[in-house]
Amino acid sequence: MMISDTFEHLKSGLLELDMETAVDATKSIADTGDTQAVKDAVDTVADALQTVGKRFQDGEWFLAELVYAGEISKEIMNILSPLMEAGALGSAGTIVVGTVAGDLHDLGKNIFMNYAKSAGFNMIDLGIDVPARQFVDAVKEHHPLALGMSCLLTSTDAEIGKVVEELKRHGLRDRVKVIIGGAALTEQFAKNAGVDAFAPDAVTGTDIVKKWSSP
Ligand code: B12
Numbered sequence: 007m008m009i010s011d012t013f014e015h016l017k018s019g020l021l022e023l024d025m026e027t028a029v030d031a032t033k034s035i036a037d038t039g040d041t042q043a044v045k046d047a048v049d050t051v052a053d054a055l056q057t058v059g060k061r062f063q064d065g066e067w068f069l070a071e072l073v074y075a076g077e078i079s080k081e082i083m084n085i086l087s088p089l090m091e092a093g094a095l096g097s098a099g100t101i102v103v104g105t106v107a108g109d110l111h112d113l114g115k116n117i118f119m120n121y122a123k124s125a126g127f128n129m130i131d132l133g134i135d136v137p138a139r140q141f142v143d144a145v146k147e148h149h150p151l152a153l154g155m156s157c158l159l160t161s162t163d164a165e166i167g168k169v170v171e172e173l174k175r176h177g178l179r180d181r182v183k184v185i186i187g188g189a190a191l192t193e194q195f196a197k198n199a200g201v202d203a204f205a206p207d208a209v210t211g212t213d214i215v216k217k218w219s220s221p
Pocket residue numbers: 052055056058059060062063069072073076103108109110111112113114115117118153154155156157158159160161185186187188189190205206207208209211212
């Protein structure tokens with residue numbers, strides 16, 4: 007089978023909610039041992055998830071389908087992530103990442119983590135529904151180059167400002183760059199909240215942290 011067919015199977019597996027096809031295709035890609043193929047596979051997943059999001063917005067898909075698409079993409083990422091880490095692990099610096107309190111969305115955050123990992127960053131994942139205090143504690147503990155926050159709900163976007171205030175209160179704001187991403191946020195929001203950058207997608211986010219890592 008051609009490698010291009012395998013990418014097609016990866017994509018159709020996700021979009022047709024066929025776990026077996028998606029996982030088999032991912033394993034075939036992983037077995038090539040080709041780092042570029044692994045990166046392309048992550049791109050394919052990111053692309054397919056944008057389609058998933060659109061289907062949900064258009065009312066074509068419902069919550070159950072969304073959740074399952076999320077589970078399939080997690081399985082795929084579980085296969086791909088270790089291969090991406092095999093690169094220059096941690097050499098570019100440490101980044102702490104989490105989804106803000108009240109928000110349980112993590113697919114986008116995980117994709118950013120995978121991209122940044124593949125660019126050589128040491129990623130520390132605080133998970134979802136992370137209170138401001140925990141972000142601050144993690145900055146204290148790990149001395150990261152950057153703190154990344156994901157937020158997809160307008161009802162939780164005030165958490166970003168809260169974290170920035172907490173960092174200031176602990177004298178940490180000048181010691182860490184802050185980058186945010188997720189559907190609820192914009193460039194303008196980022197300016198108002200006092201963070202260093204907004205990333206509309208994982209690729210842009212990774213480019214930004216790379217610049218911070220080697221100015
Ligand atoms: C999948 C999904 C879910 C899944 C989440 C599964 C999971 N494990 O994440 C489930 C079904 C659980 C879910 C639940 C809910 N959801 Co929802 N969900 C979505 C959906 C369709 C896609 C999100 C997604 O994963 N997209 C794909 C990823 C790849 O894109 P992304 O997250 O934007 O990430 C990219 C960039 O933003 C960026 N990025 C993201 N984070 C970060 C962080 C950093 C540091 C960086 C650098 C970059 C970065 O990089 C990513 C890759 O390029 C969106 C629609 C949308 N347009 O976003 C709604 C959406 C976010 N959900 C919404 C809602 C309302 C809910 C619920 C309240 C629904 C309900 N009634 O129960 C609950 C809330 C639960 C909670 N407390 O969090 C609304 C939010 C509306 C609003 N304005 O607040 C949206 C916008 C749908 C809509 N149009 O109504 N949801």
